[in-house]
Amino acid sequence: MPETQTPQGDGMRLADLVTELTRVAGEDFLEAAGRTEMDEIALRPEGLIALVTALREAGFNHLLDIGGTDHHPLTPRFEISYIFTAIPLGDQRDASRLHGLRRMRLRVFPDDRDPVVPTLSHLWPSADWPEREIFDLFGVRFDGHPDLRRLLNPDDWKGHPLRKDYPLRGYDRGFVPGGRVGPVPKVRES
Amino acid sequence: MAVGEHQPFVVTKLDEFLKWAQSSAIWPMTMGLACCAIEMMSIVSPRYDTARFGAEVFRSSPRQADLMIVSGRVSNKMAPVLRQLYEQMPDPKWVISMGACASSGGIFDNYAITPADTFLPIDIYVPGCPPSPDALIYALMQLRREIRAGSKAEVLAENA
Amino acid sequence: MTALGVFENNPDLTLAPGDDRDTLVLSMGPQHPSTHGVLRVLLKLDGEMVQSAQPEIGFLHTGIEKQAENLFWQQAITVVDRADYLAPLSNSLCYVLGVERMLGIDGQIPERARVLRVMFAELTRIASHLVWLGTHCLDLGAQSIFFYAFEMRERILSIMEFVTGARMHQSWFRIGGLGIDVPQGFLERMDDFIARFPQRLADMRAIVEKNVIIVDRLVGVGKISQQEAVDWGLTGPPLRATGIAYDVRRVHPYSGYETYDFDVPTQTGGDCYARFLVRLEEMHQSWRIIKQTRERFPGGPVVIDDRKIVPPPKTEIQHSMEALIHHFKLVSSGFNVPEGRIYQSVEGPRGEMGMYITSAGGNKPWRVRWRPSSFYHTQALKRLGPGNLIADLVAIIGSMDPVFGDVDR
Numbered sequence: 001m002p003e004t005q006t007p008q009g010d011g012m013r014l015a016d017l018v019t020e021l022t023r024v025a026g027e028d029f030l031e032a033a034g035r036t037e038m039d040e041i042a043l044r045p046e047g048l049i050a051l052v053t054a055l056r057e058a059g060f061n062h063l064l065d066i067g068g069t070d071h072h073p074l075t076p077r078f079e080i081s082y083i084f085t086a087i088p089l090g091d092q093r094d095a096s097r098l099h100g101l102r103r104m105r106l107r108v109f110p111d112d113r114d115p116v117v118p119t120l121s122h123l124w125p126s127a128d129w130p131e132r133e134i135f136d137l138f139g140v141r142f143d144g145h146p147d148l149r150r151l152l153n154p155d156d157w158k159g160h161p162l163r164k165d166y167p168l169r170g171y172d173r174g175f176v177p178g179g180r181v182g183p184v185p186k187v188r189e190s
Numbered sequence: 191m192a193v194g195e196h197q198p199f200v201v202t203k204l205d206e207f208l209k210w211a212q213s214s215a216i217w218p219m220t221m222g223l224a225c226c227a228i229e230m231m232s233i234v235s236p237r238y239d240t241a242r243f244g245a246e247v248f249r250s251s252p253r254q255a256d257l258m259i260v261s262g263r264v265s266n267k268m269a270p271v272l273r274q275l276y277e278q279m280p281d282p283k284w285v286i287s288m289g290a291c292a293s294s295g296g297i298f299d300n301y302a303i304t305p306a307d308t309f310l311p312i313d314i315y316v317p318g319c320p321p322s323p324d325a326l327i328y329a330l331m332q333l334r335r336e337i338r339a340g341s342k343a344e345v346l347a348e349n350a
Numbered sequence: 351m352t353a354l355g356v357f358e359n360n361p362d363l364t365l366a367p368g369d370d371r372d373t374l375v376l377s378m379g380p381q382h383p384s385t386h387g388v389l390r391v392l393l394k395l396d397g398e399m400v401q402s403a404q405p406e407i408g409f410l411h412t413g414i415e416k417q418a419e420n421l422f423w424q425q426a427i428t429v430v431d432r433a434d435y436l437a438p439l440s441n442s443l444c445y446v447l448g449v450e451r452m453l454g455i456d457g458q459i460p461e462r463a464r465v466l467r468v469m470f471a472e473l474t475r476i477a478s479h480l481v482w483l484g485t486h487c488l489d490l491g492a493q494s495i496f497f498y499a500f501e502m503r504e505r506i507l508s509i510m511e512f513v514t515g516a517r518m519h520q521s522w523f524r525i526g527g528l529g530i531d532v533p534q535g536f537l538e539r540m541d542d543f544i545a546r547f548p549q550r551l552a553d554m555r556a557i558v559e560k561n562v563i564i565v566d567r568l569v570g571v572g573k574i575s576q577q578e579a580v581d582w583g584l585t586g587p588p589l590r591a592t593g594i595a596y597d598v599r600r601v602h603p604y605s606g607y608e609t610y611d612f613d614v615p616t617q618t619g620g621d622c623y624a625r626f627l628v629r630l631e632e633m634h635q636s637w638r639i640i641k642q643t644r645e646r647f648p649g650g651p652v653v654i655d656d657r658k659i660v661p662p663p664k665t666e667i668q669h670s671m672e673a674l675i676h677h678f679k680l681v682s683s684g685f686n687v688p689e690g691r692i693y694q695s696v697e698g699p700r701g702e703m704g705m706y707i708t709s710a711g712g713n714k715p716w717r718v719r720w721r722p723s724s725f726y727h728t729q730a731l732k733r734l735g736p737g738n739l740i741a742d743l744v745a746i747i748g749s750m751d752p753v754f755g756d757v758d759r
Contacts, residue, residue: 061580061581062580062583063583064583064585064702064721065704065719065721067719069708069716069717069719070717081706083693083704083706087580087594087596089576089577089580091593091618092593092595092596092616093593093594093595093616093618095600095613095614095616098595098600098601099600099601100601101601101602103693105693124581124583125582125729125733126581126582126726126729128729128732129726129729150408151407152407152408152411152758152759153408153411154408161413168413168416168417168419168420
């Protein structure tokens, strides 16, 4: 690891990087878009690991976030978005040199009926929980994840709440706002 | 015995003494869930000092607490935990439902939030999002009046 | 038990044949005085030494993201405020900036609104750090700092109440500017705060910064290296404590931050004490920014002039038919945001707070994905917990400063 890295990486411009990554993704690549705030690449899950490894070599070492979106009724329905940024290591205490760090967004579109995406938890330890959360809220499975279970909802919860076909108020809440219908519901035995 | 009926002298005085003792030192439990918990922490801060009311000692263990202030939104995973804590508290115990989310679900009308009174018997509801510490202290005072009077009906009769 | 699944599937938490009598599996939380909210940490302990720490979250899951999908763009500000409940204005700043960029009006926000946004975002940062300081030191045993910190916080909250009407969850930053202009008397109160704060901060620092007990309890505890901090997704003070001055206000400036003169405090220790010092210094830097905003304080409007996004003033609604119609339209069906996606981030008190907002062209957000800083910091307890005493674990949780509204949403 060099003593201090320059914030803009090895000089590979973003446009060249996107071209290079497009080549790496191969046939799993869907589209690339240059947007004002961040470049993004859309691809299929099969090309994810190769692309992410190439990104890491290009300096994008910080996985900011993994998020999910449900575009139902459009297809492909699920979008898993990965946001990376390149943070130089070493003695970086001078904030004036850390300006305009590159960011990159990947949008992965798995299959609609049986959505599976390869996990990144062996590459980035921070990917563990976001993937569990997406499994909990959307039902997208992550292949190779060490411990894929629900994160935010109780373990025996049915359904995936953030899907568009899941009603806002859920099924059978057991109360109506402002009143109670029927006898006091039993608290689920924990 | 009904309100105001003639009662034996010693037992009445003992009763009153017990109620005075209970109401003067209500020890809440640290049941801080969400934003309301910050306002609950503010009631022991210098400006809204509840130490003058005897309620500054927040006990962490439910076995040592009298009052559970459900401060914050109650999610599905937390509800059984709250019920278990309530059952661990020794009698006499009271519950204040602080804030809109604990009282009725608040601004969150969705699958994840349930009001506290679906699984706990609540004595006082405090509206607000979050209620200012003044409101919580007012609720505490109201609870004290209820304890001293013996029941809610007697408080209302007193104030009538 | 909801946690039973964890015990069964997790070899870290089951007692193995080789463990001796002192090994214990314990659930710390979700009701615990020192977990700063509803966190359950499942610990495998050898006496007092933590061998494995598995944090379990979800006890405050509110469905904020789902709720925001069912509210108009301007209504969603209210639910978004309540995620990181110690820094409500930072949350709404992130959301509002993102939506303004999607609408294309981010260049038109009046200067007064931008300056006030910066001023109040920094006030929120100080208020949040004061709660951190009070509760962290309370966990370490220093109870008196709690009173100093909360007294100062009360001053800030009363300024907030004076201007916006609410102590917490102000919902004051709106799409297109601010909800309401500051009232008369605000500048005097602000000057009073600016005059008082440095002395009080100096008092608090004199008590804690070189305090023997604080130093003993925090130095060397929860040490994390730069590479690991980046791998575990840390941002904000935990990352700056490892020597990388990554501050979104400098790296991707917003709302005019590039025009203010402030330092980004950084330490190189990577341990709890380094994070402690970073946050203390951040309070001072925030105060510097507030002073600069007070010196600037431009006049002018606080909202943009577009009646399709911002409601007209109430006095006009009483006279003008057009204003009434605009107001009606905004209240009954909101406004449409063009289709697109944006990732907007701000520097919250806890770190990089981001939102990946997707619009389908309608009057409600299609998806508001929250990038929670505390989520990643709480996850890092898996790495930071083992090898420490329980008392150290308490110090580590405090130094990571998680807020569970942010973690669970």
